[in-house]
Amino acid sequence: MIAAIIEACxxxxxxxxxxxxxxxxxxxxxxxxxxxxxxxxxxxxxTIKMLTTLxxxxxxxxxxxxxxxxxxxxxxxxxxxxxFQDPSLDQELTAAENMWLHAALYSVPxxxxxxxxxxxxxxxxxxxxRDSIVKHxxxxxxxxxxxxxxxxxxxxxxxLDEPTLGxxxxxxxxxxxxxxxxxxxxxxxxFLTTHYMEEADSVAQQIAIIDHGxxxxxxxxxxxxxxxxxxxxxQAFLKLTGTAIRDEQGGGVxxxxxxxxxxxxxxxx
Amino acid sequence: MNVIxxxxxxxxxxxxxxxxxxVGSLGQPLLFLVALGFGFGPxxxxxxxxxxxxxxAPGVIAMTILFTAIFSGxxxxxxxxxxxxxETLVAPVPRVTIMIGRTLGGATVAMVQGxxxxxxxxxxxxxxxxxxxxxxxxxxxxxxxxxxxALGTAVASVLEDFxxxxxxxxxxxxxxxxxxxxxxxxxxxxxxMSAITRVDPLSYGVDGLRSALTGVSHFGVxxxxxxxxxxxxxxxxxxxxxFSKIQL
Numbered sequence: 001m002i003a004a005i006i007e008a009c010x011x012x013x014x015x016x017x018x019x020x021x022x023x024x025x026x027x028x029x030x031x032x033x034x035x036x037x038x039x040x041x042x043x044x045x046x047t048i049k050m051l052t053t054l055x056x057x058x059x060x061x062x063x064x065x066x067x068x069x070x071x072x073x074x075x076x077x078x079x080x081x082x083x084f085q086d087p088s089l090d091q092e093l094t095a096a097e098n099m100w101l102h103a104a105l106y107s108v109p110x111x112x113x114x115x116x117x118x119x120x121x122x123x124x125x126x127x128x129x130r131d132s133i134v135k136h137x138x139x140x141x142x143x144x145x146x147x148x149x150x151x152x153x154x155x156x157x158x159x160l161d162e163p164t165l166g167x168x169x170x171x172x173x174x175x176x177x178x179x180x181x182x183x184x185x186x187x188x189x190x191f192l193t194t195h196y197m198e199e200a201d202s203v204a205q206q207i208a209i210i211d212h213g214x215x216x217x218x219x220x221x222x223x224x225x226x227x228x229x230x231x232x233x234x235q236a237f238l239k240l241t242g243t244a245i246r247d248e249q250g251g252g253v254x255x256x257x258x259x260x261x262x263x264x265x266x267x268x269x
Numbered sequence: 270m271n272v273i274x275x276x277x278x279x280x281x282x283x284x285x286x287x288x289x290x291x292v293g294s295l296g297q298p299l300l301f302l303v304a305l306g307f308g309f310g311p312x313x314x315x316x317x318x319x320x321x322x323x324x325x326a327p328g329v330i331a332m333t334i335l336f337t338a339i340f341s342g343x344x345x346x347x348x349x350x351x352x353x354x355x356e357t358l359v360a361p362v363p364r365v366t367i368m369i370g371r372t373l374g375g376a377t378v379a380m381v382q383g384x385x386x387x388x389x390x391x392x393x394x395x396x397x398x399x400x401x402x403x404x405x406x407x408x409x410x411x412x413x414x415x416x417x418x419a420l421g422t423a424v425a426s427v428l429e430d431f432x433x434x435x436x437x438x439x440x441x442x443x444x445x446x447x448x449x450x451x452x453x454x455x456x457x458x459x460x461x462m463s464a465i466t467r468v469d470p471l472s473y474g475v476d477g478l479r480s481a482l483t484g485v486s487h488f489g490v491x492x493x494x495x496x497x498x499x500x501x502x503x504x505x506x507x508x509x510x511x512f513s514k515i516q517l
Contacts, residue, residue, distance in 0.1 A: 105360035
């Protein structure tokens with residue numbers, strides 16, 4: 001067994017008494033693509049936030065490459081790259097400027113910056129658009145830029161929170177090919193969440209399914225199908241988590257984002 | 270160091286690229302300068318207070334810096350909305366460093382804006398006391414800019430979205446401006462009004478800038494400098510603290 005690079009032990013996060021994450025434990029071996037699946041509001045993003053130093057657990061422990069994100073935030077942050085569910089690029093800057101800013105934030109050695117930025121932008125097919133302002137990029141280009149940026153400081157782990165949300169099948173396909181390639185060539189551990197079960201099935205070597213803040217099943221895609229007696233991961237997923245629709249409540253930021261989107265579309269049309 | 274520089278540069282680039290913002294933010298100071306400057310000029314003159322443009326210009330410059338600085342600080346809300354805030358908060362950099370980079374960037378933008386308005390004031394007939402007015406004026410402009418950018422960031426750190434923005438404008442920024450002595454002399458005010466102007470931080474900014482540019486002072490330059498320096502440091506500290514408490 002390869003050593004675990006991410007380890008969560010009896011992890012709990014309560015918001016005003018409500019347990020968003022309720023005593024979960026899991027381990028992700030180094031170099032693996034790990035799929036963390038669950039319906040809306042199951043606790044996926046809350047878990048990712050605790051793994052990536054953005055939230056402090058109510059109880060339980062997390063270790064990222066042997067260090068605790070709650071107490072060694074800065075050291076842990078150097079070890080991972082993250083692509084959030086929502087965009088996190090500076091849209092008023094160019095692709096290259098976003099990369100340079102990231103290089104400074106992660107103190108990537110100055111000598112390596114130019115070469116690495118060029119290589120990553122080429123891998124994600126953005127090199128020709130490096131001097132375009134991100135505002136004018138398509139959704140797929142933005143995602144690719146975010147992933148390229150997340151890899152700039154050569155992290156050991158890459159967190160991808162629904163990286164293919166809202167992308168067309170071509171872009172999704174290409175994105176996963178690039179992520180698989182990175183995992184194979186650079187041995188980056190990938191921790192991903194997605195709602196597309198076929199994608200998880202084809203990409204993730206190990207899967208954990210979370211629901212109502214608890215892990216309900218764990219194993220390879222094959223094992224999960226066997227366990228539930230189903231043919232596809234989607235059926236297995238539905239069998240494990242039920243077919244009821246979950247609603248997530250939007251926070252203030254979500255509402256404002258919706259408003260901004262409305263204004264933007266008005267301005268353009 | 271590199272992080273602070275890059276964040277500073279980012280703020281400047283964003284500003285330079287937003288032509289609407291550059292032009293739009295000159296409208297208000299220009300209106301104040303022309304409407305009030307020439308409108309009240311004759312009355313001011315008859316009251317024996319001299320040239321009103323000469324009195325008003327430092328106030329209008331200070332106003333420009335106040336508004337631009339608060340806006341720059343509150344750009345944090347945009348960063349939160351468009352997501353870039355997450356990129357900085359998850360980076361392996363102490364939040365204080367990010368706060369300093371942001372504040373210096375916003376303050377520089379506010380200073381540039383203030384300098385543009387200063388030139389417009391010159392066109393409207395404003396005259397400097399002498400060549401030494403320039404470095405002293407820039408020092409006071411910088412202090413005003415830093416103080417209010419940090420204040421804007423502090424306020425934006427506790428606001429989740431722009432719903433509270435109107436309240437900040439009406440109950441914080443506007444009173445700070447109107448009660449600062451930017452538009453009227455502070456001497457001979459009713460006692461209550463006089464007390465209010467004394468707790469308004471911008472009063473010291475306007476007074477310092479006015480004495481630097483025209484040689485006329487109400488509180489005295491040492492008092493102005495001391496109050497501004499102490500408040501700048503205090504807002505920076507409070508801003509850094511609130512910024513470091515942001516949870517996503």
